[in-house]
Amino acid sequence: MKNNTFYSHGKLLLSAEYVVLDGALALAIPTKYGQSLIVEPIDKPVLHWKSFDETKNIWFDTTFDLKGNTIECHDLNNAISNRLIEILQASKALNPEFLNSDQGYKIETHLEFPKNWGLGTSSTLITNIAKWANIDPFQLLEKTFGGSGYDIACAQHNQAITYKIAEHKKVVEHSNFNPIFKEQLYFVHLNKKQNSRDGIKHYHENKKNAASAINAINKLTLEMINCQTLDHFQDLMVSHENLIAKLTKQTPVKDIYFKDFDGAIKSLGAWGGDFVLVASKQNPTTYFNSKGFNTVIPYGKMAL
Structure with a gap:
């Protein structure tokens, strides 16, 4: 056997x-x-x-x-x-x-x-x-x-x-997402596990105007895949955060913890825990370490 x-x-x-x-x-x-x-x-x-x-x-x-x-x-x-x-x-x-x-x-x-x-x-x-x-x-x-x-x-x-x-x-x-600026993308762990079922429940309780939001998200997803510059990708991350924040009545993670950060931060999955995506011209490890967030993983070490 x-x-x-x-x-x-x-x-x-x-x-x-x-x-x-x-x-x-x-x-x-x-x-x-x-x-x-x-x-x-x-x-x-x-x-x-x-x-x-x-x-x-x-x-x-x-x-x-x-x-x-x-x-x-x-x-x-x-x-x-x-x-x-x-x-x-x-x-x-x-x-x-x-x-x-x-x-x-x-x-x-x-x-x-x-x-x-x-x-x-x-x-x-x-x-x-x-x-x-x-x-x-x-x-x-x-x-x-x-x-x-x-x-x-x-x-x-x-x-x-x-x-x-x-x-x-x-x-x-399959997607051809393989940004030329991927060396300026990082994943930072927020030191707590977020229960996705709780996040989904919160979404269903608060969502409004989902149909128009879906059209906007579809457009943002395609733009993210085809994006050619870090600046544009950061703008897309911010637009996505603001749209989901408005839809679910939640506050973007950057506004809660990282207001002084020079770069874009986007929640991934259920908001409030797990990893966030960070786009930054400079390596942000020292910044996040100083805030008590010690798990900072470059995109290339995380993504297949």
Whole structure:
């Protein structure tokens, strides 16, 4: 019995945060950081599950019992165990042959990035389990976490993509986004994990005039892809921030934390946490370090 290893890339949403849910054209990039899933068959009908973080330390360790069509765990009060059972049961519903024998498995997951970075701990796991179960990862996402699905698309691609939901279908296309000024783009982590479900809920509660906003975002996304100068790209970032701020009644992150910064800053994904995109003529690492933000990653070290 041989081991199987599955791998998926992390993700960053460069444009159309929130409004991608309503059909806006989004620009997204898979990251060089991802997550692997190693599956080793064993003779006992159990799943021995261990999850390792980016420092190779175990952060989750439990055993699931496989009993016919059900998956049980003695660790009932653990939210991670319950979530994994939900994902595995949903996988079985999509493919009844999955985990449907007397054998079990030793499972290891290995993250390449800190869990609080927001690069897709869940989406890479969903995609890897879908590959293992031989099912559609978008369907598995819909049965579990929900969301637009752009993160699932990134998990499976090796270059920038555009992503759009049109008539309930996911339209994923390769993008030629590879800015000549990419050495002046950086990703800065805001030292806190943002729950995207909370952000989506806030968006739905506050959104107004979504239709006109979608048209404007579509235009900005295409301009970002084709942009030839850093100055123009910075203008596009600011326009995007102002549009989403008005739509969701939130304050742009630059206005909250970085008013004195000489450059453009744009939120990525759910506002208020995870990474922001920074465009700056000078390397901004010293500035952000002085403000207590020590994770500053150049574009070329993050994007595939």
